[in-house]
């Protein structure tokens with residue numbers, strides 16, 4: 202038994218497929234530590250089928266008898282689901298199906314995040330750490346942040362960690378090295394095929410990854426498209442979008458933000474502070490380190506011409522998405 206005070210963790214879309222891969226790991230202490238009790242505040246839409254499914258998930262959570270699970274609540278209204286919450290994982294949104302582009306989701310999902318941003322603004326802990334997973338994640342996080350003017354903008358983040366983990370895995374396969382030995386990997390920009398996974402600074406056991414791979418053709422024509430289109434490849438193969446790997450990335454993101462990275466670089470989608478010429482407040486994937494519950498952008502990296510081109514492209518997509526939702530803010 203832990204004598205730490207329980208923290209409140211809100212999860213939306215709790216009866217969905219990511220929810221099913223996520224909640225059990227949060228409750229077992231994989232996200233916030235094996236000594237940190239949690240109270241789960243679960244939100245689903247006020248629809249009989251979704252609420253029933255949520256009841257089933259809650260029964261299963263109960264049946265795990267997790268020692269760290271100090272309470273479970275089912276909600277259908279964000280104003281109660283987010284009450285005093287310390288962490289909010291905004292997963293609930295419509296996922297892409299085969300043949301759908303991310304832009305199709307913007308119209309369907311944007312409204313959810315104005316409502317939820319306002320609710321967080323009204324009732325969440327003033328230190329709430331928010332992770333948006335629901336797509337298009339960066340722009341939804343931007344909408345939520347803009348809808349919550351009384352909370353610090355830096356508390357709103359978007360999930361780029363799945364892209365980061367996918368990139369690491371591709372590099373491990375290419376080099377034949379252990380995925381856990383890769384450091385200093387960066388993913389810039391939008392969680393979309395325009396993201397720029399950048400291994401120019403990455404090392405494996407102190408050796409430079411760029412020199413180790415030494416294949417610019419592979420970087421441009423295999424690596425970047427493979428990482429960028431991995432979500433679509435999974436939808437094509439499974440008929441459903443990635444769920445277990447997305448949940449895993451959400452756990453990684455929140456754990457590192459809350460508990461720190463010991464100097465290691467990770468990727469988070471965060472509101473820009475102007476670093477690397479990205480306009481302020483654009484919700485952009487950056488390499489960061491985390492310490493004491495705060496993230497810090499890795500500064501001073503050289504951006505060469507190809508990288509700048511990639512960054513400009515993903516930035517343009519993000520500013521276009523933001524323009525597309527202006528009327529909601």
Ligand SMILES: NC(=O)C1=CN([C@@H]2O[C@H](COP(=O)(O)OP(=O)(O)OC[C@H]3O[C@@H](n4cnc5c(N)ncnc54)[C@H](O)[C@@H]3O)[C@@H](O)[C@H]2O)C=CC1
Pocket residue numbers: 213214215216217218219220244245246251292293294295296297313333334335336337338360361363364392442443444447
């Ligand atoms: N950022 C990333 O790297 C990734 C993001 N995603 C996105 O995550 C989202 C969820 O994916 P899945 O769990 O696979 O979808 P799903 O359809 O299985 O589950 C979504 C759940 O959200 C609920 N929901 C919808 N609107 C809601 C609202 N306003 N409030 C509360 N709950 C609501 C639905 O009832 C459903 O149970 C999708 O938008 C998907 O595109 C998926 C993979 C990776």
Ligand SMILES: O=C([O-])CC(=O)C(=O)O
Pocket residue numbers: 296297336363431432433435442443
């Ligand atoms: O591609 C999708 O729609 C789901 C997703 O965000 C991903 O797997 O990266």
